[in-house]
Amino acid sequence: MVKQMADKPLVMALANPVPEIMPDEARKGRPDVMICTGRSDFANQVNNVLCFPFIFRGALDVGATEINEEMKHAAVDAIAQLARDPPSDAVASGFDTGETQGFGPGSLIPSPFDPRLILRIAPAVARAAMDSGVATRPIKNFDEYRALLERFAFRSGLLMKPMFAKAKTQPVRVIYAEGEDERVLRATQVVLEEKLARAILVGRPSVVEARIKRFGLSIKPGEDFDLVNPEDDPRYRSYVQSYIDVAGRHGVTPDAARTVVRTNNTVIAALAVVRGEADAMLCGVEGRYMSHLRHVREIIGFLPGTSDYAALALMITRKGSYFIADTQVRPSPSAEELAEIASLAALHVQRFNFKPKVAFVSHSDFGSYDTDSSRKMRRATQLLKEKHPGLEADGEMQGDTALSAAARRMVLPQSMLDGEANILIMPTLDAANIAYQTVKVLADALPVGPILIGPARPAHILTPGVTARGVLNMTAVAAVEAQERAGRPQLG
Numbered sequence: 001m002v003k004q005m006a007d008k009p010l011v012m013a014l015a016n017p018v019p020e021i022m023p024d025e026a027r028k029g030r031p032d033v034m035i036c037t038g039r040s041d042f043a044n045q046v047n048n049v050l051c052f053p054f055i056f057r058g059a060l061d062v063g064a065t066e067i068n069e070e071m072k073h074a075a076v077d078a079i080a081q082l083a084r085d086p087p088s089d090a091v092a093s094g095f096d097t098g099e100t101q102g103f104g105p106g107s108l109i110p111s112p113f114d115p116r117l118i119l120r121i122a123p124a125v126a127r128a129a130m131d132s133g134v135a136t137r138p139i140k141n142f143d144e145y146r147a148l149l150e151r152f153a154f155r156s157g158l159l160m161k162p163m164f165a166k167a168k169t170q171p172v173r174v175i176y177a178e179g180e181d182e183r184v185l186r187a188t189q190v191v192l193e194e195k196l197a198r199a200i201l202v203g204r205p206s207v208v209e210a211r212i213k214r215f216g217l218s219i220k221p222g223e224d225f226d227l228v229n230p231e232d233d234p235r236y237r238s239y240v241q242s243y244i245d246v247a248g249r250h251g252v253t254p255d256a257a258r259t260v261v262r263t264n265n266t267v268i269a270a271l272a273v274v275r276g277e278a279d280a281m282l283c284g285v286e287g288r289y290m291s292h293l294r295h296v297r298e299i300i301g302f303l304p305g306t307s308d309y310a311a312l313a314l315m316i317t318r319k320g321s322y323f324i325a326d327t328q329v330r331p332s333p334s335a336e337e338l339a340e341i342a343s344l345a346a347l348h349v350q351r352f353n354f355k356p357k358v359a360f361v362s363h364s365d366f367g368s369y370d371t372d373s374s375r376k377m378r379r380a381t382q383l384l385k386e387k388h389p390g391l392e393a394d395g396e397m398q399g400d401t402a403l404s405a406a407a408r409r410m411v412l413p414q415s416m417l418d419g420e421a422n423i424l425i426m427p428t429l430d431a432a433n434i435a436y437q438t439v440k441v442l443a444d445a446l447p448v449g450p451i452l453i454g455p456a457r458p459a460h461i462l463t464p465g466v467t468a469r470g471v472l473n474m475t476a477v478a479a480v481e482a483q484e485r486a487g488r489p490q491l492g
Helices: 023-029 052-061 069-084 117-131 142-153 157-169 182-194 205-214 236-250 254-263 265-274 289-300 335-351 372-387 399-403 405-411 429-442 468-484
Strands: 010-013 034-037 172-176 197-202 226-228 280-283 310-316 321-325 357-361 392-397 423-425 446-453 459-461
Touching: 010 023, 023 034, 052 069, 052 117, 069 117, 117 142, 157 468, 172 182, 172 265, 172 468, 182 197, 182 205, 182 468, 197 265, 197 468, 236 254, 236 265, 236 289, 254 265, 265 280, 265 289, 280 468, 289 459, 310 335, 310 429, 321 335, 321 429, 335 357, 335 372, 335 423, 335 446, 335 468, 357 372, 357 399, 372 392, 399 405, 446 459, 446 468, 459 468
Parallel strands: 010 034, 172 197, 172 280, 197 226, 280 459, 321 423, 357 392, 357 423
Antiparallel strands: 310 321, 310 446
16 A cells, blocks of 8 residues: 555554554655654654643643634644754654654654653744733743743753853853764754854764764754864874873873873863863763863862862752762862862852852761761861851751751751751762762752862863753853853852
């Protein structure tokens, strides 16, 4: 039957669980076939979940008295437009097809997994209801409405909104060490669309271009982003000399420098930052954290007065957003180091439009234990207060005491911390990393970061588990940090 059809036939084989004809059989008989099924494990799934939740969302949000033809047409138009846009990383991860296709016979309909559906359909339906006169509660500001919808599409949406808005005010240059990675390429597409930054990717041109095509993206090297080719860049010799200049006293010989600058993308990205060719860098999407950290240490260096780096992890939970430090770098920081980590963490927290509230967390609750660890946390609290008396902080305290004002009042009514703490400073790397990993799983928390605190220039080391959205979020964090460095914001 398929062979007898006209050119470019459209086949709607919607029976479930076994369609009238399987896609591979249809394509075997007619390579030019456009086939849709009702199954979620194939592209072009015809499913009412594509539209009905979001039609009702838009209708309810404007108090529509009916769902009319204009609203249905608006939903169809929004779906059709989304089908033509590059697929998101959430869509790509839902299929094991080996290649994400752009709009065409293999991708006629958006995936039901696409988190952007609500952001496109609900506003379109709401506006159509208003234009057709059936809305009883018209929306006055659609930008605010879309931002509200983002909490359904991306759990980090509302929290990251101020960061994205700041990044757009003065776009900076952000260099990505793993420029060939799918997540980085997808994030670059959105960075371009959102005008968050000027992206610089480190990667081989042939590989980058092939993967852009494979993933169905529309970005173009040289036009939409800059590309540093590690195998053949005209600045190679000067990069080698720059590496020798900054790392020569860390055991880097000229011969080693020549090899590393050809083979290590993190080194290239870090050198671009210290040479002033980029304003911030992101790395760590591939490889071991500590390997990236070693190169960032030797090339980027530290903020004046800072003894070492630390990693700050933002956890977005249903109960609220919390920052945990140090989850990656210092195994057993001293009291002085903990106070330093807390003050640097507070600067980052302010960028998220939060008032920093620091708790030095311990097994001890305001003197209930007298151990080396509890004394360390007690002294760290004292040191932070001496240096930053305007910063709201207290400790040592147990985790539940830090997160509950009522529990804290029962233990110490005169605590200098009001409400919930939002920065949890842990006594050791073990405690911080265990807390981070446990909260991430048990609370189904969405992590942002790690945010590296203490480098002389904005540089952040991500982890291999990061998503494209995570890369995008950290792009905004790095961009805002780069913008603010000249202003040198101070704590109270």
